[in-house]
Amino acid sequence: MVCGLILRIYTSMDFYLHDWDERYHALVAKNLIHHPLTPTLYDNPSLPFDFKNWTANNIWVHKQPLPLWTMAFSMWLFGINEFVLRLPSIILTTIGIGLTFSIASFFFNKKVGYLAAFLFSINGLIIELTGGRVATDHIDIFFLFFVELAIYFSILFSQKQKTIYNIAVGVSIGAAILSKWLPALIVLPIWLLLVTDSKNFKIKQIAFQFLLIVATCVIVFLPWQLYIFKAFPAEARWEASFNFKHITEVLEEQTGPFYYFFDRIRIDYGELIYLPLIWFSWQAIKTKNKKRFAILVWFGIPFLFFSFAKTKMQAYILFTAPALFMMTADFWFMLFSYRINHKFKWLFNVILFLLIALPVRYMIERVKPFHNADRNPRWVTDLKKLNEEKVKNGILFNYDRPIETMFYTNLTVYQNIPDKSEIEKLISQRHTVLINNNKNVPSDIKTIEGVRMISLTQLAAIHFQRFCLQAFANF
Secondary structure, eight states, rough: OOHHHHHHHHHHHSOOOOOOTHHHHHHHHHHHTTTTTTTBSSSOOSSOOTTTTTTTTSSHHHHHHHHHHHHHHHHHHHOOSSHHHHHHHHHHHHHHHHHHHHHHHHSOHHHHHHHHHHHHHHHHHHOOOHTTTTTTTTHHHHHHHHHHHHHHHHHHHHHHHHHHHHHHHHHHHHHHHHOOOOGGHHHOOOOOOOHHHOOOOOHHHHHHHHHHHHHHHHHHHHHHHHHHHSHHHHHHHHHHHHHHHHHHSOOOOOOOOOTTHHHHHHHHHHHGGHHHHHHHHHHHHTTOHHHHHHHHHHHHHHHHHHHHHOOGGOOOOOOOGGHHHHHHHHHHHHHHHHHOTTTTHHHHHHHHHEEEEHHHHHHHHHHHHOOOEEEESSSHHHHHHHHHHHOTTEESSSSSSSHHHHHSSSSSESSSEEEEHHHHHHHHHHHHHHEESSSSOHHHHHTTTTOOEEHHHHHHHHHHHHHHHHHHHOO
């Protein structure tokens, strides 16, 4: 857990917001500090907007609120900056290492638990998402954590038969839904398998406790859904339909073939992941062991569901990662024992080595500890300096990073330049209008009385240049 924490802290010390999707989550979380029940992207839009466009609208219900509230609380407590924004994800994924150990120890033994926890601690995708470097970032981290927490409490309930643990299961599922919606219900069939396998409950008890989970879960997640449909009906209806479209349509060009996730897991969990997956599935079917079935359900149902969905992204099945870590760890110790009296011992040793080495290699590729990158870019520093001027009612036009600029400053920022009459109207309303001075600015705009021209073109150029150099280095 300590080493995993160090990896997470190191990766999270990029002192700028990443493009997808962290910058949007960061800005909404910043705005929630001032009005926790009104999630906004553009807090004070000065120009007309399309409420269906989640990258440039006002009311922002594109994601469930729990991760955003937590990030807002973190920044309210410790100050608005990039590391504090990522602090909740750092804490949750570090705790997740311990949860993985406890869960795997229950299903197998402490040796398997230790190896599964190690694989969790060094997984490159989890670490990158914790640092906000790749799409869906903190949202999927929260979802992973609360699904795993719900399964942990399910184990405690099956062992100790105390209702308080079952209520905790319902609260955790509700929190997972408030992080990333209904796939959190995967916990329910896992709970049923664990409870029936324990043989500590009669059918009536199981039915009552199951209903208690559902009721608790609904009490946790439903109020927010009812609230946004009443307070922001147009936005809430649109986002509800948008969520469903992920299944039936390709959104934002995020797609792939039916075998997308089958192919993707070799990258995210090591190229040999198919060996433990096939072996474990065969063992579960052969032995009819309910604990093994529970792990198989944890991975298999989401894997199939999202394989059929039209929109696909790598982190969609992240919440199944602990199941894959446990399968790998169990397979590893099986091979370790089996190799002793086998004539092809060397081959088993190679496989055992690669099952550990490939995920470690992938972690190094993701974390990039030996990569000399600029983690404190000049364009961020200059935006922070611009904010020190404390421009009142400021609006900045013609800058290509509006979301980041609104996070680092108190300005309202747009990429485009409106027409002359619109600018004059804004000035008459006592707005301070700033325009990024580059070749795209029409001459008649520059002559408007009250317009302040500033030079941020170089910042964008520097950022683009560094982006190209980094991409070339990675290639």
